[in-house]
Amino acid sequence: MRRAFYISDGTAITSEVFGHALLSLFPVEFEHTTVPFVETEQHAREVISQIKKSYEKTGERPLVFYTMVNADIGRIISSSPGINYNFLDQFVVPLEKVIGIPSKPKKHRTHSMHEKTYDIRIEAVNYALANDDGSNLKDFQEADIILVGVSRSGKTPTSLYLALQYGIKAANYPFTEEDIGDILKLPPVLRRFKQKLFGLTISAERLHAIRSERRANSRYASMPQCRMELREVENLYRKEKIPFLNSTKYSVEEISAKILAQTGLKRKKY
């Protein structure tokens, strides 16, 4: 299997995302190795010898994706016997012409706590945890968005992703059997914040499967119960004109991106 290395003097997240996106265009498997925080020439030379060994062992030149603020260390990595992609570099000079000022590489400008929105993101994570599953109703005032839906329709992972990636304060409220009763009506605690509500729904089959993992053969996980709950929440969304999304086929990344696109909610971090 061909090796791919992701190397940086920071987290290497940028190298990983770029390299992964590029390699995902090919229907083959790769063996991935990330080496973050390569901040000394000695460490860089150790990485080079790791790349060399891999080449000698497999006979295939490893793919090396790297970003490096320190130019001296970058030069060492560029001497690796792998196929080296310093993918930011070739865009910088043309971009300098466009923007009209020289670039000023600075370490840890991305993915670090020196980003001015870092504290906002951590506050949003704490907010999401404190306002998960209707546990703390008093703080809805502060919410940027309130995710509603039946238990296990994807609210909690989505609220955490919105917080960590975008600094958005997402509360979440699960509709319970008590809420549903004969017909689900919008609980008064939510009506006050109706403009912040966003509904999630999911296919009955997928919900049944997820709930069965938790409590096999329970009424909670049964198909009739899943179908009934979903029918009630979807009726409510339509009746109250609450925007909503069927999460069945989407990842938290996709659900979050769709929520932002659909609501126009502004993220705190780019």
Add this chain to the structure above:
Amino acid sequence: MRRAFYISDGTAITSEVFGHALLSLFPVEFEHTTVPFVETEQHAREVISQIKKSYEKTGERPLVFYTMVNADIGRIISSSPGINYNFLDQFVVPLEKVIGIPSKPKKHRTHSMHEKTYDIRIEAVNYALANDDGSNLKDFQEADIILVGVSRSGKTPTSLYLALQYGIKAANYPFTEEDIGDILKLPPVLRRFKQKLFGLTISAERLHAIRSERRANSRYASMPQCRMELREVENLYRKEKIPFLNSTKYSVEEISAKILAQTGLKRKKY
């Protein structure tokens, strides 16, 4: 302020990460707009007219970072009056030569639930929530790593990030005053899993500031209390040879990358 657009027929996360990394090399501010899920030619033409309007209004050509699996839609975006960076494209042909097979672009191969590790990541998030702050001691057996440290030293956001990004099951255990007593000793429940422990510490000043946001003027937030707790945990880490990290200056992304590098823990997702 110059506009930057991030456009894709998927989440646009790849475009954002690449564009953001590139723009962060310049000491200027940009106005960012993401347009994900551009899956029809009509939507693409709407985006083009948005870019045109921005250009006419500001007199500056917007920067357009895009990735597009559908070639027809990609061609429409490439006709925008902005400065267009289809940054994957120019790497694909050389990479095809290296790998020796043609690329097979496929929609939603990254950041979607069709990635085979998606369920592992969601399970890891649920695990982190269920095993947050020592609430559920019985599941340490299942943990890939157990983060330990005093209250508010960064354990919870780090465990959630490890789960969401890497599919790693991270439990976390806060050392409380009861644990500390006269001298902090390793609680028996942790000793059994000693090889999984990873310690976090933080500067007393930063801990004091974070705790003061929560409970101002409390003993919990006081400098002497913060200093005492940190001294005890750091002594314990050294005595028991528990690997540890001072999180004061690091983001969750950096802490997570450092933990992986320091422990050699294998991520479930790349």
